[in-house]
Amino acid sequence: MSLKPFKSIGIGVAYSPNLKANIFEAARLCVFFGSKLFLIHVGEKSEDKIAMLKVILKSFEKDNLEYEVVFKTGKPVDVILSTTEEKKIDLLILGAVQRERFLKYYVGSIARKITRQAKCSVLLLIKPSVERLPCEHIVVNGLKDPKTEQTIKVAFYVAKKLKSEKITIVEEIKQDQISVKVDDDKSLRRANIIKERIRLRENSRINEIISHIPDAYTKNKTIKLQPIFGKKGYSIGHYAQISRADLLVMNAPIKMTFWDRLFPHDIEHILTELPTDVLILQ
Template structure:
């Protein structure tokens, strides 16, 4: 496992009310990970804009924050994606939008398009803060997938760098795996026995992944394995919400087709209603 998965971090720097909070979050993460920070502004360069950004980041000067401002005129989605390619960005930070009349967060249309197309990892922030709010509980997907082992390893790296107290690995199990029609006590018992066997199998798989992670990333953190039967994407999002997780870490989806967007699943459920800050790992 790389000791520095995010060598370069970028953030979309739009001059919005959340700009200061977003920049503070990005600067802190850059320092935590020892990364260079790129501020991407979609628009023409100007001395006033550069001055404003430098003033916001002035408190991090004493920590030797390494940052660069990049101006890119054009379509916001294409501009930001092209800079992430040109600068070999490992992690792109995007602010999500609050729906005014509801206590819910959702990804704006620009951020959603970028998230779907980005070749790098994406962190979606729903509640950026100027003052640091400690990341105490990280939830990470443990579904059976070739990308999952690396995703879990990255979650433990994050937990170590952010000094989190707890990591919960959620294994989403499709209901179809318990293919028993329950219509009496006997079939109910059979279904429950099958569920327990699946849970044991999943917990064993996750335990093996954790055993391959260096001890320095696992020794000072509470680890929980949580199998859940339900719809992938929706179940883990709901769990992250009710357990008040500070960060949800997910595998990036495979290339999505028209049908994936027509019938939402996995990551699309998360993008529709963000339960907390979400990191989608490539």
């Protein structure tokens, strides 16, 4: 298990009302993970901009935060994506946008394009804060996929570093796995037996993954396994919302194609309406 999945963290810095909160969130994560921070600004370099960033980051001098400011002109999506590759950034932080008059968040067009195309992991923040808000409950996908074991391991790493007490691993199971039409008590019992067998099988698979994680990461954690029958992406997003999770950790899709956008991929359900902060792992 890689003890340091995020050696470098990048964030786009635009001079907006959320600038200080975004930088504080990114800098705090760099301190927790022992990462170098890259501040990416789309535009010309200027001493005034550098001075402003220095003032904001002064609070982190005591933590020996290592950072670099990157200035680059061009289209925001191209600049951020090319910089993440050039600087070998492991985790890119992006802010989400609140819908007007509703307490719901979604990924704006620029952030959505970056999320779909980024070759590194992406953290989507819905409410960046200057003051640290504790991350107490992490929900992570447990779907059967080659990437899932590493995703669960990184979720435990993040939980340890952020001092999160609870991790819920959600196994999303397609409804069509229960190939029984329920129209009487007998068929209902049969469907319930099939559901229970699937639940036991999935829990066994997840427990096997957890058994490979060092005790230092699982110790003193409340670990819950939660099978859910429903639509991938939508089900886990809904669960993260109703369980008041502070962070949702997901696998990145293997490939995003035109058809994935036309017929929503599981991650697209999450991007449409963010239930909480979302970490998408490559």
